[in-house]
Amino acid sequence: MISVIVPSFNEEENIAQCLVSLSHQTIERSEYEIIVVDGGSTDKTCEIARKYADKVFIQTSKKVGGARNDGVMAAKGDIIASTDADCILPPYWVERVKKDFSDKNIVQVYGPVYPIEDSMGNHFSLLLANTFSRIGYYSRTFYYTLGCNTAFRKDAFLRAGMYRCIDAGDDLEIAMRMKDQGKIRFDGKLKVGFSMRRYQQYGTFKSLYEWLYIVAHGGESQKYAYTQKKYNK
Numbered sequence: 121m122i123s124v125i126v127p128s129f130n131e132e133e134n135i136a137q138c139l140v141s142l143s144h145q146t147i148e149r150s151e152y153e154i155i156v157v158d159g160g161s162t163d164k165t166c167e168i169a170r171k172y173a174d175k176v177f178i179q180t181s182k183k184v185g186g187a188r189n190d191g192v193m194a195a196k197g198d199i200i201a202s203t204d205a206d207c208i209l210p211p212y213w214v215e216r217v218k219k220d221f222s223d224k225n226i227v228q229v230y231g232p233v234y235p236i237e238d239s240m241g242n243h244f245s246l247l248l249a250n251t252f253s254r255i256g257y258y259s260r261t262f263y264y265t266l267g268c269n270t271a272f273r274k275d276a277f278l279r280a281g282m283y284r285c286i287d288a289g290d291d292l293e294i295a296m297r298m299k300d301q302g303k304i305r306f307d308g309k310l311k312v313g314f315s316m317r318r319y320q321q322y323g324t325f326k327s328l329y330e331w332l333y334i335v336a337h338g339g340e341s342q343k344y345a346y347t348q349k350k351y352n353k
Contacts, residue, residue, distance in 0.1 A: 127156075138203070159179055216310050228271065269311075
């Protein structure tokens with residue numbers, strides 16, 4: 121079985137489209153489960169999630185990495201797939217994850233993203249991010265993995281120590297430990313619709329600068345907050 125983990129926080133505007141896309145996949149629903157781990161939402165996120173997910177519960181660990189870890193510990197599957205509550209998954213996504221792990225040597229798989237909000241600026245921004253991912257992977261210098269589009273073998277993920285509970289960069293840092301457990305694969309066909317709302321509301325350069333600042337300071341910062349942002353409806 122494949123377990124899909126979806127962290128959430130005040131996502132009543134977006135989580136339905138995410139979970140609907142996950143509910144309409146090209147493999148049988150009995151082959152995967154959907155787990156929503158909520159960060160204490162004050163809106164109707166959990167109420168909406170319960171209509172689609174197999175499990176919905178409040179996280180006990182800290183931050184987004186902790187939410188994903190809590191989901192893994194509650195998961196039945198030996199393959200863990202991770203995405204975000206404001207993403208849209210193509211119908212072949214879970215099946216593609218399953219196919220990638222047919223190679224027993226693979227311990228982690230990740231793929232590119234495309235913007236949900238269709239504009240030239242958004243496409244250009246993610247083109248750069250996806251190019252960065254490919255360069256890192258094919259040069260074998262680093263793995264630019266994103267928590268919204270990655271999957272693991274559960275046993276290898278546990279051996280690696282799971283996600284660090286930090287403010288930013290947890291999804292990038294985990295790959296550095298996973299590579300010691302086996303092979304990591306970049307799958308260009310494993311695509312996910314990615315929301316650009318953070319960059320549209322707070323600015324692309326400002327958002328990237330804050331992310332880089334936090335990562336450069338070991339993933340934690342008192343100066344900037346990267347998670348649990350408030351967005352205009």
